[in-house]
Amino acid sequence: MRIRDPERVSAAIRSLGRGRSLDALVDRLYDLTEGAVSLDRATLHRIARGRTRVARAIDTPEDCVRLYFALMILGCDQDLDIATVVEEGRAVLAGFIGEPLATLIFADLERTLPKLGDVRTLREYLEEGLRVWLPK
């Protein structure tokens, strides 16, 4: 997949990881997505540093959506506030698949967010979102 805005995606990944090592991020992403997003360390390092426009292992829009949910779960794990998780999550999604498709996916979160109430419930929503987007 070609990343449209590498610098913004890089900043979002670093923000959602909140100082966590990139190796730890790779492992957590692999666990969260049950192996469906198997970013290799070298690729994630390059993405996180904004050094590449091509993300191996993220080949389809579905992969992008899975990465979006997984990274936002990571943000919740790191005790980031809801606004940051949402903003950075959107940046990741838009950076990968572009605004039009990202808006479609993101519209659901924007509609749902006011009804979820707290970060714990948001995390459950993201986990369930990831589940329904995992390969069958």
Add this chain to the structure above:
Amino acid sequence: MATEVTLAARPDSATLHLLEERLREYLEDRVGVRTRAADLRGARAFLVSGARPDDPKGLVVDRASSHAERVYLYLHVAAHVALRHDVPVMTIVEPRPGTPDPDAELHERAESVVRQVWWGRAGERELRALLPRPLARPLRLALRLPLTRGLLRLALLGLRRAYYGVGPRAVLDRIGLTRAFREALWVTSVVCAAPQLAREARRT
């Protein structure tokens, strides 16, 4: 989903637990909705849909909800799916009381379907076979008002306690009344948890 589900209908019986399990299986096998419980402080439940209409959907219910509440919520979700409210990439949330709900009209339509199914007026045969038979009119009338509903539930719980206190239950089980009382307790518990179900009784 429901706007009036309460946490008041406890304790639940093992029979209600069984009904909940059967409805959960029905949701998964027939409706394509997988269910799990989680600690949801901000909402009572939500249904997440995937990218395509046929993708399995995920329902998350608050772990603190009773079996009676879940019975109602599962029926409510089945109604949403029957009405095709489960459009791809759209989440249906059952909010906590007091939270603004822009989807209130959507939920009201689903509730109308649930009432029809609950009182045996609609629904596919497989679903109706899982539910208690429609109750006699006097019992439905008693379920209309909160006071009579509560008293009826207390009376039925008392009868249940007496039943389990009696030695030769096999004799009582042969009497049709035992089953009728058991079903009355199911129905009353669920209507206590979701009082909006009683509205249908008002019109009959």
